[in-house]
Amino acid sequence: MPRRAVMTSVADEHAAPGGAASVDRAVTLLGLFAQSGGPFTLSSLAEQARLYKSTVLRLLASLEHSGLVLKQADGRYALGPMVAQLYASYAASFSLESVVMPVLRDLVAHTSESAAFHVRQGEHRLCLYRVDSPQPVRDHVRVGDLMPLTQGAGGRVLLAYAGVQGELYDRIRREQVAVLCGDRVPELAGVSSPVFDAAGTLVGALTLTMPKERLADAHAPNVVRAAHTLTARLGGRFPPAVT
Structure with a gap:
């Protein structure tokens, strides 16, 4: 048998x-x-x-x-x-900080650059959480700082997933990451990826910043992985990349 x-x-x-x-x-x-x-x-x-x-x-x-x-x-x-x-x-017991901060710390430990989590606040983006780079030369954004949505990788990600049209935003939705040099401050570069909740709603943008001469090819995949990790810990899933 x-x-x-x-x-x-x-x-x-x-x-x-x-x-x-x-x-x-x-x-x-x-x-x-x-x-x-x-x-x-x-x-x-x-x-x-x-x-x-x-x-x-x-x-x-x-x-x-x-x-x-x-x-x-x-x-x-x-x-x-x-x-x-x-x-x-x-x-009732959920704390966003307890979920976000370990991911930011891991990203900083891996890249030695500054990591932050931005959320939209009207026509600005708010730095809600941040872990500084251990290197002496870095940007000096602080938790609670408001920055324009239309400047910087984090702001561009928030606008892209709010449905703003244009070549830059189309590319961000397609690649699920923004890599920009000198967009907010001429000397700085930023890499940012979106974070989603269980309902598939955009929660914020996870962003890595550094002097533009320290921007490396490995930063983008590292940030995307961190954004996926944070999304998963929030019970969310990334939407399919827009082609």
Whole structure:
């Protein structure tokens, strides 16, 4: 009798080191709802998670018992009321600073340049958080400083994702990063990438600044990675690049 083919599940491919396989698989199922909302049939969940239906059914029984998943009258599965309760607790205790600052510190440690997080405030951008470069020659923007939206990489990113048209903004949306020299201050360069929340809404711009002679090719991918990391920690996802 031929052996049944062994499937490598999505959870197996992204298993937590030292974690529990059953928890990894349950979290993978919940992740499917995060990606597209659902509701899902048992077959659809099994197919997307690459798990046997019998395994998915057991996982759903536990998730349904805890209120994380709800079985609808038509047999499909949707997120349950416990998700809303968890989100309310998360929102009540959430601190943007505690999420943003570690990413900025890591970026500065990796690049030795100054990193900041800018948000739009009317027709200006506000430096909400910042970590200074350890090097003596750097820009001297401070937390709380207001700068024009139409100057500097961070401002250009905020405008690009507000829908402003033009060749520069089209390129930023296409590449998901702005790399500019002398746009705000002649001696400075800036690299900035957008950050998004769980609803896909622009939260702000993560920006690296340095004297223009220190601008390096590696800065852009480093900033984009940091922006992706921060977006993920906010529960968000980057939108597809505009082509």
